[in-house]
Amino acid sequence: MCLNPSPALLDVPVAGRLLGLSRAATYRRLGEFPLLPTSGRKKVVRAKLEEMIGRRFSDEEIAAARVAEVSERC
Numbered sequence: 001m002c003l004n005p006s007p008a009l010l011d012v013p014v015a016g017r018l019l020g021l022s023r024a025a026t027y028r029r030l031g032e033f034p035l036l037p038t039s040g041r042k043k044v045v046r047a048k049l050e051e052m053i054g055r056r057f058s059d060e061e062i063a064a065a066r067v068a069e070v071s072e073r074c
Contacts, residue, residue, distance in 0.1 A: 006059055008046055009036060015044035017065040018057055023072070 010018070015033060016026025026033075034048035050056045 007062065009043040010046050010049070010062070011066075011069070012042050012044055013069045014062065014065045015046075015049055017069055018049075018061060019053070023069075 012030065012033065012035075013023050013026055016023065016029075019026075021029070030042070034045045034052065036043045036045055046057070
């Protein structure tokens with residue numbers, strides 16, 4: 001699996017997991033996330049999310065959240 005070391009955009013479930021939310025809770029609170037305005041798949045703007053919560057996510061945290069999300073879906 002190839003992981004981008006510093007993604008500017010995060011998948012919605014990964015962003016939620018970084019905040020300690022379940023997948024269902026993340027989608028219930030979707031309006032609170034800084035989403036990229038597109039008509040396709042929703043993406044969370046990492047820099048704006050980090051600004052909202054007042055901290056930066058390390059590449060390791062993002063990689064772990066991605067792995068956890070993928071393993072939960074399998």
